[in-house]
Amino acid sequence: MKRLVALCLGLLLMCGCVGGLSIDQYSYVIDIGIEKGERLPYLVTLMVNTPSSQPDSEGNSGSFTVITAEGRSLFEAIETLAASQPNELNFGRTTLMMFSREFAQDDMIMESMDIALGKLRIRQNIRVIIAEGDIKSVFEGFASSSDPSTNKLKVKVTNSVNTTGMTVDTTWNLMLESFENKTQDAIVCFCGVNQQEIREDMVGGNAYPYIGGATLASGELKTSIIGSAVFSGTRMVGILDGQHTMLVQMATGKFSQGRIRVNYKDGRELSVMLFSNGAPKVSIEGDTVSFVISLVADVEMPKLIESTTSKELEDFLAYYIASESARVFTAVQNADSDVFCVGQQMIKHMENDEQWASLDFDQVYGKLNAAFTVIIKLSHDPDNVALE
């Protein structure tokens, strides 16, 4: 037995190191951005974590460096970047992948992502964001000198906005599923360096001017959330502003709370805080898809409450949300985008995979009518005290 053990331990020496460099011999890529280059097809931007113990003259801790390179292919650009760094690039800590609007609109995401994640060994649950403008500025807008972890800052940016329901949190897993299956189309967070002009979204009409989120222009972070990018298959087809994104979230069950502004019939502008009151019920009957959304509303105008009945207010809000949702649905339907996840309901009616595979979803989807039923309960109504 002792000889067997000795032989095995000798064999262990043949295993060798399973590879890897030490912790301080890597440059850690936190974010990766891909867009169209000026001279070459691809422009890759990396935000690299290079911690140092001494702050520089500007008081920065020297934690993050944003580097860019162009290349004929994605890997050529990354190799150019790797060669410019003293340490080897490590993509094991990459948590964000960003694409420019043009890149997404030109249907270039699927091909690059497939290669990137496979070869670079990036985790499958990284967050995906579409950016307006050049990605380098957006990355620099994420960095802060006071905190070595941009991860937390990104969480603050997106999660705090998520709590307002005005954007979405999409991972590559979800995007891949939407690219490869017909069950849904991707809706992805859309951000940019803070700008003041009003953005028009694909729904049009009464666009809600939403700028930033919890992080405003005067804050330390320059990058802010604008709304969401809508995809049809692998191609970006439009933008939704914050409020329209919130309506999509309500219909797909990903809404928890958020604030809307509505113009009441007497001309007053109401600020209404909405809370989800259960998962929406979605069903397809014939050529109609029905959404039943249940919400709790907190209207922040006590004088209004005195001058009108709760039922009137509830009906008004329900009508407003339903009609706006229908407008959003029509807009995305016209762009062949299924961000309302109608496919997820349609597949439940299929008997087998062949039937689903043979279904011309785009054609069927294009002919569907949407019916939105919104049930509002006012939180201040004495009858609804139990909701509090």
Place this chain on the structure above:
Amino acid sequence: MNHREGKFGTQEAASITTIAVVISGIFSVDNSSTYKNGNMLYLASTIALVLAGLIFLLLVRAMNKQGASTLVELASRPFGVLISPLIIVALLIFAVFPLFRFLQIMIRFIFVEAEYIDIALYFLIAMVLVSSLGMEIIARSARVIVVIFLLAIAIALVIASPVYSAYHLYPLFSLGADEFMLQVASSTLRFLAPLIALLVINRGAHGTKSTKRAGLIALISGGVLTILSQLSLGLTHFHSNLADMSAPFYRLTMEVRYEAPALRTDKTLLFIWTVGAMLVAAYYVYCASLLLVRTYKVGDVRPVCAIFSCITICAMLLMHFDSAMIDSVVSWLYQWGWVILAAPLVVLCFIGNVKRRKLA
């Protein structure tokens, strides 16, 4: 004769069998063929659980009726000599498949610069040493780690729970009857293999009464956890995505947001599963070795354990070769390999329950 079988209690036997049921049930599945046309694996596994229990009870009943202390004693000596190699091959196949999966995970996700042989040598040494130490040691080690191991599986299911969606399971009954029955058959044998191994070492487990109890406990606890795991895979990913994945269960743990500090547990969980997989591989190798030494009257089980461990690792490395012939053999084994074990079991059940016991 140095068989190193030793004696171990019901809890120890149940522990190693439970871990083996879970490892075989989750990590021995060929994703590309199983999920190609739809996901009904969790349903097939539910039926398979019941079938495996029935077959196991039949075998135990047969052993009691015939007074056999181990499985192969059910058959007469010449027939036992013919059946034993099939069971040995089947047990070694069940040792190879989970290790192959873990090797894939290591190379794909963890040690991207390593060679296959580097990782495989760790598995080999663990298998050789642990299986050579004997069944007592394997069973006791399993008793120590069983709770941690089951918790590690359960935590993975909890981590992925925020992304469960029922629509991923649809269409619910997408497979044809023949394909579904094939899945039931292969799932049954995946559940049954650890129980067969338990019956091979029946003597060490203090006889059929303890073995029956241990086997049923393992089948129910391990089987339920396996079915829950398969269900959670189905709730997390669409079947076509599952078919393309090499390690969907490991991917469950990656659903967590990376920034959450308490949830950077994917690698920790993976290595707890790896310890379980190495222990289970040693268990299968030991049982196959014991069967061989008993059938062919070899004196010492340790050299056979070492040889079978080497064969297992070589087979595992061969599965990574880019060869059409090997790929077709592997696909056949995944799809029809259950036949290797099914045939002798059917015969043993028949012989054991129908044949009259010859009185001395």
Place this chain on the structure above:
Amino acid sequence: MRLKRLFAFDKPYSEFELLETEHGEPSYFSNMKDKKHSSEHETGNASTSVNENLERLKKEFRGDINSDLILRSFKMAKKLDCLVVFINGMADEDQINDFILRPAMKLDCIDTEGSVAEYAENQVFQMQETELCSDWNDILSAISEGRSAVFLDGDSTAVLMDTRGYVSRSVPDATNETTVLGPHEAFNENFRTNITLLRRIIKTTDFVCQIRSSGAKNRIKIAIAYREGMANAGLVNEVKRRLSKIDTDMILSTGTIAQLIEDHPLSPIPQVLSTERPDRAAAGIMQGKVAIICEGSPQVCVVPVTFGTLLSSAEDAYLRRPIAILVRIVRIFGIIITTLMPAYFVALCMHHQGMLSSEVLSTVISSRTMVFMPLPLEMIFLLIVFQLVREAGVRAPGALGQSVGIIGGLILGQAAVSANIVSTVVLIIVALTGLGNFAVPDYSTQLAIAYYRIAMCVIAWVGGLLGISFALLLTLAYLSAQKSFGVPLLTPYAPRTMRKRSILRGPVGMHSRADDYMNTEGSL
């Protein structure tokens, strides 16, 4: 001649050389075969002639060189030639004078019918412990251990009397197994005192203390203490069997005995419990274990032992249950930290950097600026230095030992960080590891874990978490394979026993029965 002198070497080497006495060459792989020790001393009985016994004793004890041996001839009742033999310093001279020589010399007459030795034992010598013995080896042993032997002319039987009066340490405080609550006494080197300490705790009639020779050439006595009728007879017989097979040159303490009787002497984990506390030894004996007491050793071996016993402290039994549970949890946490933390950190830094949070990553990288050693080597170096400081602190006398710890820990560590030899993060981890090491109550297990974690660091360097999991599996299998006198080391975890509480301490009332794995013949 000149030519010869020219090429000749210098003068022959005149220093002492230890010349070879064995024949042949040792083989490459196997150990030298054990030589059968021949008994130095003759067997047989004493002579009836006092003079013959005198000469024989002089020869045996090298009386011409050995001035410690006192051979006092005297006449009993003015006519019978007698000889009292004892070793100066081992025997109490006052007892010999007052209770042997004086009564014998003052006697008027002797009843010479029957055995003279019996007459002297019953009527003359006024000692509380006497024994008649004619076996020469036993007489020599008795003299060697401090007793006195009186030879009487015409009788081959000698009267052995307990006149031991050598100087020894008083009952000390426990230094290695200290407790806040509970007794503070510890064993010392006095054989009789150690047995007495046990008897003061175990006052049952079935408590047996069998004294026998250890089997070593230095004739050390050992005592096997157990409860007759409670301890499993097979266990007791096995202990006696293993002790009877001892045939070695010398035994100086229970540590030697433990290595000679253990199931796996090469194992780093001990299979006997070495304790300096009488209460701990007594608790084991009460539960059906066997204690081995060795003359001249302040530790007692208790067998069999389990891994849980090695990791539990005497104080666990004296604390209130909730507190004892918390203390155990902290101890287990400390053990896990000390065993795994260095290796886990090395694995994360070398292979799995993604598992570290951004703050930790930044801290580690920035602390390693200008450090030239690779991180795993740095960790191993510091672990070895820690062991060095610990050894120096133990070996350095008195107050200097404490200073060594301070110098090594604080000043050397700080200087090493300033000189960029090591980084602060690694230093903190090694310090925490060292603290956790002292949470292990058993000294041998502490040392085993101290060197085990260095091996774990190496395997983590090479294989990352895969190496750690591989090593843990092999360690678990190894521990599962260890047995202590037939009891698996991992009892009651594996194999599971009837004991309700494995890790956390049960209520005191549960001590109504002995541990299931002891297979005792009686109950408490």
